[in-house]
Amino acid sequence: MLNRFPLWKNLMVILVIAIGALYALPNIFGEDPAVQISGTRGQQANTQTLADVKNLLASSQLPTKSIVLENGSILARFDNTTDQLLAKDKIAEKLGNNYSIALNLAPSTPAWLRSIGGNPMKWGLDLRGGVRFLMEVDMNTALSKGQEQLQDSVKSELRKEKIQYTAVKSAENYSTLVTLANPEQRFQAVQLLRRQHPNIDIKESGDNSFSMRLSDAGLLEARNNAIEQNLTILRKRVEELGVAEAVIQRQGAERIVVELPGIQDTARAKEILGATATLEFRLVNVNVTPEAMRRGTVPVDTEVKLDKSGNPVALLRKAILGGEHIINATSGIDQNTASPQVDVTLDAQGGDVMSETTKLNLQKPMAVLYVEYKDNGKKDENGKVVLEKHEEVISVATIRGRFGSRFQISGVGSPAEAQNLSVLLRSGALIAPIQIVEERTIGPSLGAQNVEQGLTAGLWGLAVVILFCLVVYKLFGLIASLALCANMILVVGLMSLLPGVTLTMPGIAGIILSVGMSVDANVLIFERIKEEIRNGRPIQQAINEGYNGAWTSIFDANLTTILTSVVLYAVGTGPVKGFAITLALGVAISMFTAITGTRILVNWVYGGKRVEKLSI
Structure with missing residues (x-):
């Protein structure tokens, strides 16, 4: 029979709208x-x-x-x-x-709603207020680290091929100068290093020496890697420390934008993001006497660091491992001494290195060096904040046996310090320090004004559309208005349910735009029904043809809009993505409410009946 839906389809539509209304409900509690x-x-x-x-x-x-x-x-x-x-x-x-x-x-939100995953929509910085930081990555430190890693690799590769060298040292513009003991081995050394490091430019500078530096492509790759790794670690750190709905994205070549909605305390936000702590595992040089450390006469491969009590410790300059190999860290209590400790898990490469190192250095002391970069209040000639490196030996222990990817660090002080250190290690070590070059605090009053203006615009738009529908299409206009309200409820419910979706001011604009666009489908359907009636079709057949005939046009028009939104989301950032998400959701849901939803209501009113005239 025309214009009658089976029971299952009626129940499906009712269930979808009921679920949407349930998950939209948390937004009214504020x-x-x-x-x-x-x-x-x-x-x-x-x-x-x-x-x-x-x-x-x-x-x-x-x-x-x-x-x-x-x-x-x-x-x-x-x-x-x-x-x-x-x-x-x-x-x-x-x-x-x-x-x-x-x-x-x-x-x-009431507890019973939270128990089923009901939470209000996440609001962006422009609606809720919060803190916005523009941070700059210290590329000099990143390139210096890369230079040190290159020098270590060069030394290892030359030794492996039995090519003797007298010096591998740093030169200008992050280049490395290699001096060989035998000039006849220079060609062999250059060919070897070119094969091993294709992104390095090598320039011969003498009979027995040559310089190495990153090529333009290698330099660009190093800068991009520094930014991308810091982005990943900042996201993990914000997540670990409980800041929700944060926006962390790249801006330009060396900068990162961080937005923390809902936080009004700038000092707290700095504390969350500014921590640059990591650990280094180093062997202790037991041949250096306390007198030599006091005089500062230590070997070139050794440097002196202080522990918590201010006592000097002679450490080998070359670290066994750095924090980049730590994949997990948890705080706990040593069962033997009842003192706090941090349980560390290394990745596969780090586990292999630690296993081999402890095997070769049994009964020798190994130290854990805590490294952190801090703002010293000074600026360089370019006006950038100068970050100072602060280091402290937090643990010195004798290697009693061979261990690999899992071990414990003791000597961290208190259980709270152990937990804090484990969070920083778990979230990762920044490959290069970051400094805040601009900060803005957006008050909640400004966000409240944006919300009020957005809601006012949305309600006026909804009222005008509903009035138009009622005047022009009468009862069918009322049905379209009900479908429009259901559309709004489903959009809000879906945005509240989806993780990672944040409502911003452009997002409100996208919802308002989808309000007008969602009526387009009903206009096409209703006009097609009126046309079929004018052509002499029976009422029931006109309704059926109206919905079926308009389907192709509605689908094509909405599909192009959704595809445009997908492109906007893919290439856009921040506000543009917010607009694209709400517009795409609104249009996609309107295809359901405007076609299936209104069809069910029309079927309830006119389906299976002998109708002489439509209120349209």
């Missing part, structure tokens, strides 16, 4: 102004800290909606921003510098 309290330098909040904060807020007559301790961090929710700001100042004054006190916005 967010609570909150204060987040977390430790700095590895310090963690505990039950005593929670009790102190509760007593402080009670004595200050600052009521809270809730206050909980979870994963070493305290989250206190308030009824309004006035109490939130006062509470932040009071708590910061009470706890001092051992804790980071940050303003935040916490979703107030």
Whole structure:
């Protein structure tokens, strides 16, 4: 029978709309102004800290909606921003510098909704407020590291081929000067190194020497690798430390943009992103006496570093391994000494190197060197911040046996420091230090204004479209309006459900545009029905032909729009991607609501009946 859907299809449409409405529901509960309290330098909040904060807020007559301790961090929710700001100042004054006190916005979604994965849409920086950093990668350090790695490789390769050299040292513009003991081996050495390093330019500079430097292509590759590795590590670090909906992307040749929605505390954001800590594993030179270290007369392959107590330790310059080989790190407690430790897991290459090194150096001491880059407050001639390298020996232990990819680091101080170090090691070591060249803090009031204006524009657009439909198409216009409302609900529900989708101001523009475009399909269908009636078709057949006949045109028009959105998403960044996502979702969902959704409503009203006239 014409214009009758089977029961399963009716139930399917109802179920889809019900699920969309369920997952769109968290957006009506809003967010609570909150204060987040977390430790700095590895310090963690505990039950005593929670009790102190509760007593402080009670004595200050600052009521809270809730206050909980979870994963070493305290989250206190308030009824309004006035109490939130006062509470932040009071708590910061009470706890001092051992804790980071940050303003935040916490979703107030009911527990039963959260239990089924219901969460509100993630808002971008322009809607929620937050912090935006423009960071620059220190390419000089990255190229210097690459130069050191090249020199180590050259020495190893020349020794392997029994080519004697007298010096392999650094020269200008990150080049390496190689001096051979036998001039007759220069041709052999040059050919060997050209085969091993195709991205290196070699220039002969004497009878027994030549210089090596990265080619233009190799230099570009090194710069790109530094940026891409830092991007990956920053994303992992932000994820590890609990900052949601962050935007981290490359800008230009040497810069990275980081946007942290919802964070109003710039100091907290700097703490999250600025950590450049890593570890180096080095052998201790036991032949150097304390007197020689005090005089500074140590071998050229050795350097002196200080431990936590300020005592000098003579370390071999060449590191056994660096933090780039660490794939996992967790904090724990040594069962024998009850002291904190960090359990480290290396990758396959690192495990092989550590196994071979410990095999050859049994009963010798090995040190763990903690390396961190810090802003020293100075700037170079170009106005860039100068980062200083700070190093500290955190552990010296005798190698008792051969071990590989899994081992423990002790001597890290407190359990909180062990956990903090494990987070930094787990998220990775930056291949080159980064410095903040620009920072902006966007207040929540500006985001609230954007949301209000966007909602106003959307509601006015929706009202005008609904009025047009009712005036021109009468009952069919009402059906189209209901489908349009269902379309909006499904868009919001799907955006709330999909991970990684963030609503921005351009995204609101995409939703508003899809409101108008979603009516196009109904206009085509309704006009086709009216045309079929004018041509003398029976009512039921006209309805059937209207929907079937308009399908091809609707599909082609919407498909081209979706393809355009895909291209925008692929080549665009930030706001452009937000616009592309919402437009594509809105148009795709409109094909469902405008065709299947309205067809079901029309079938309920007119299907299987003898109809003489349509309200269209």
